[in-house]
Amino acid sequence: MRLIVHDLAEPEYDAWLSGFCRETDEVIGLEGDIRHCVGCFGCWVRTPGTCVLKDSYKHMGERLAACEEFVLISRNVYGGYSPFVSNVLNRTLPYVLPYFTTKNGETHHQQRYERQIRFTVHFYGEGMTGAERETAQSLVGANALNLDASGYTVAFHDTLVSLKEVQ
Amino acid sequence: MRIALVNGSPKGGASNSGILLEKLKPLIAEGNELSVYRVNVKPLKPEQYGELNEADVLVLAFPLYFDAIPSHLLRMLVEFEQYRQSKQGNTDLIVYALINNGFYEGHQCKIAADIVSNWCSRSGLRFGMAVGHGAGEMFKSLSRVPLGKGPLKNLGAAMHQLSAAIHARSSAESLFIQPNFPRIAWRLAATHSFWHAQAKKNGLRPKELRRQAFQQSR
Numbered sequence: 001m002r003l004i005v006h007d008l009a010e011p012e013y014d015a016w017l018s019g020f021c022r023e024t025d026e027v028i029g030l031e032g033d034i035r036h037c038v039g040c041f042g043c044w045v046r047t048p049g050t051c052v053l054k055d056s057y058k059h060m061g062e063r064l065a066a067c068e069e070f071v072l073i074s075r076n077v078y079g080g081y082s083p084f085v086s087n088v089l090n091r092t093l094p095y096v097l098p099y100f101t102t103k104n105g106e107t108h109h110q111q112r113y114e115r116q117i118r119f120t121v122h123f124y125g126e127g128m129t130g131a132e133r134e135t136a137q138s139l140v141g142a143n144a145l146n147l148d149a150s151g152y153t154v155a156f157h158d159t160l161v162s163l164k165e166v167q
Numbered sequence: 168m169r170i171a172l173v174n175g176s177p178k179g180g181a182s183n184s185g186i187l188l189e190k191l192k193p194l195i196a197e198g199n200e201l202s203v204y205r206v207n208v209k210p211l212k213p214e215q216y217g218e219l220n221e222a223d224v225l226v227l228a229f230p231l232y233f234d235a236i237p238s239h240l241l242r243m244l245v246e247f248e249q250y251r252q253s254k255q256g257n258t259d260l261i262v263y264a265l266i267n268n269g270f271y272e273g274h275q276c277k278i279a280a281d282i283v284s285n286w287c288s289r290s291g292l293r294f295g296m297a298v299g300h301g302a303g304e305m306f307k308s309l310s311r312v313p314l315g316k317g318p319l320k321n322l323g324a325a326m327h328q329l330s331a332a333i334h335a336r337s338s339a340e341s342l343f344i345q346p347n348f349p350r351i352a353w354r355l356a357a358t359h360s361f362w363h364a365q366a367k368k369n370g371l372r373p374k375e376l377r378r379q380a381f382q383q384s385r
């Protein structure tokens with residue numbers, strides 16, 4: 001199963017992405033309210049594995065643990081994700097443990113779950129600068145390391161049309 | 168000149184970003200007008216965007232979230248970019264970033280600093296420099312340590328360079344640092360005095376922090 005998070009408005013989604021998604025995918029889009037992480041670490045030290053904020057995104061940790069591939073489809077905003085996609089990503093903190101491990105000489109997280117996921121990111125947007133592509137590429141690599149992804153892919157799309165070609 | 172200090176930590180109360188701003192303030196107070204803004208999950212008001220837009224210097228202090236900018240602060244940056252498209256404001260506004268992260272190595276803040284720099288290019292702002300400091304959750308326990316001393320030696324030197332750049336409104340090389348405190352000692356302290364202590368307060372044993380939540384019918 002793939003867990004797909006995207007920031008496309010409904011007509012754009014219908015036009016360009018409805019064909020991308022398979023029946024088994026779980027799709028998270030802009031609909032509904034989402035609260036921003038408040039940095040309380042409750043998902044680590046109060047209700048381990050579950051966010052303490054009461055909305056439909058409190059189980060992002062276990063939803064991530066249930067998928068084989070985590071797919072983000074985001075406008076490239078300054079070389080990172082859009083506010084909505086980054087909001088959802090911030091809420092996945094309970095997926096990892098507060099404990100540390102050393103990888104490539106750097107501190108990273110220990111994993112709460114044994115199994116690994118694949119991480120795939122599609123950035124879209126007209127007129128992305130070279131710097132924005134480079135930053136986005138590094139960002140996905142860094143996220144993949146912290147999520148202990150089994151592998152990651154980054155793709156850039158100048159138009160939504162080219163997103164449609166992706167399967 | 169007018170310096171706007173933005174604390175971008177979403178925490179309800181005290182924050183490491185706030186501690187860093189408090190340490191910076193005395194170094195840049197002379198001859199300048201400082202105003203502090205708190206950007207948390209509540210968005211800024213239009214008049215506050217107006218004030219930021221007219222400032223001479225903007226200092227963005229924030230925690231690193233997923234190797235980038237926390238989503239609530241990112242939303243504010245997008246709104247500010249849009250605000251500047253409608254109201255020109257100060258065309259020579261310069262931006263500095265004061266980032267702190269949870270892991271030991273401050274250089275993990277580099278990507279977030281690049282995002283701030285890319286934001287500046289999009290918004291017609293000048294990027295000054297960034298300071299990224301690791302082991303951020305240690306700051307509270309170091310509140311009695313003077314800046315530039317002991318574990319805050321690196322921070323003292325970095326703050327000195329940052330404040331000099333702010334006074335001159337100039338750009339300089341970004342600095343990514345960590346406390347003058349061995350990584351292994353930091354890691355032990357973080358695990359036992361921080362995570363385990365917080366778990367205990369919530370009536371949980373260390374083992375329970377590893378609890379696995381599972382989706383039921385999937």
Ligand SMILES: Cc1cc2nc3c(=O)[nH]c(=O)nc-3n(C[C@H](O)[C@H](O)[C@H](O)COP(=O)(O)O)c2cc1C
Pocket residue numbers: 037038039040041090091093146176177178181182183184185229230231232233234235267268269270271275302303304
């Ligand atoms: C959702 C979330 C994501 C985080 N991601 C990172 C990260 O990618 N790397 C890191 O070193 N620290 C990360 N941290 C830790 C914070 O950067 C650290 O706790 C910081 O000191 C908080 O600063 P503040 O008190 O100013 O909010 C994260 C914390 C939260 C709540």
